[in-house]
Amino acid sequence: METKHKKIDYSKWGYLFILPFFVSFFIFSFIPLLDTIRYSFYEYYRSGIKEVGPNFVGLENYISLLGSDMLKYAGNTMILWIIGFIPQIVIALLLAEWFVDARLKIHGTQFFKVVIYLPNLIMASAFAMLFFTMFSTNGPINSILSSLGWISHPIDFLGSVAGTRSLVGLMNFLMWFGNSTIMLMAAIMGISPDIFEAADLDGCNSVQRFFYITLPQIRPILAYTLITSIIGGLQMFDVPQILTNGQGTPDRTSMTLIMFLNSHLKSKNYGMSGALSVYLFVVSGILCFVVYRMTNNDDPDGSKAAAKKAKKQRRG
Known part of the structure; x- marks a missing residue:
């Protein structure tokens, strides 16, 4: 007599295990997001001990932001991101290609991986304080340059636009190029x-291997790196905040969008803060979508293009 085995369904345990994430996301992320959007349509701020609002004003907060210096701060944010990201991705690609290339026979790659990743473990605030001390007019950099006889007067790195922006870009580069290198190395190692x-065997040199094989094969990881970097760039706050003492000096040329948002939060202007947050959310979504469309290849083997070409030939 055959015995019937009851089928056990384990799918419910999967839903149970992921339930804490969705509960915490709903409470701590989704509800505050909806509140932020709601407050962006209200006049809601504090003037001294008097609290004004919330009074519904429609799109007035959004219009007011467009008439403020928001676009200038958006330009500052983009410039600071570009200064840090371009050397970051270039150096990360070169290091990843060198470390993975078996023909170079580089020894101690594990040690180098640890070394280049270490700056990523340092808090941005500590990094900013270190650079603030090193590049001040009385700091060790000016002392070294003076002792070498290269300068006669201390250089005010933080008093010039180029100096401040360069320091912010350098710090962002040092903190994140190691993380990008590790990810790109993993992507290259995944290529057959x-x-x-x-x-x-076909006689390709190193440059041809890099541009015609490596880059196309790691395109998804490059897209991920670029998207996360864009989001991080729009959220740039701690490094320029500490380096310029929250003032965005000189002449607010290093003031970022999140520093601008923080100034509204400090003044308890929740309506303007909500509108600026919505602007950032929309811009992030648009930029990420554009980058994804530019880097995503839905026809990696060329079969779709070949099919379209054959179809056109049959019609002709």
Whole structure:
């Protein structure tokens, strides 16, 4: 006599395990997001001990922001991000390619991985304080340059636009290029060695291998790196905040959008803060979508393009 085995369904345990995440996301992220959007349509601020609002004003907060210095601060944020990101992605790609290339026979790659990732573990506030001390007029950098006889007067790095922006970009580069290098190394290591062997047999040099094999194969990771960097760039706050003491000096040329948002939060202007947050959310979404469309290849093997070409030939 055959015994019937009852089928056990384990799917419910999966839903149970992911339930804490959705509960915490709903309470601590989704509800505050909806509140932020709601407050962006209200006049809600504190003047001294008097609290004004919330009074519904429609799109007035959004219009007021467009007439403020928000666009200038958006330009500052973009410039600071570009200064840090371009050397970051270039150095990360070069290091990842060198460390993974077996032909170079680089020894101690694990040690180098740890070393280049260490700055990522340092708090941004500590990094900013370190650079503030090093590059001040009485700091060690000016002392070294003076002792070498290269300068006759101390250089005010934080008093010039180029100096302040360069320091912010340098700090962002040092903090994040190690993380990008590790990710790109993992992506390159995921490429089949047979492809590189075939390229070597065909006589490809290192430059051709990099541009025609490595870059196309790691495109998804490059897209991820670029998208996360854009989001991080729009959220840039701690480094310029500490380096310029929250003033965005000189002449607010290093004031970022999140520093501008923080000034509204300090003044308890929740309506303007909500509107600026919505602007940031929309801009982040648009930029990420554009980057994804530019870097995503939905026809990696060329089959769709070949099919379209054959279809056109049949019609002709």
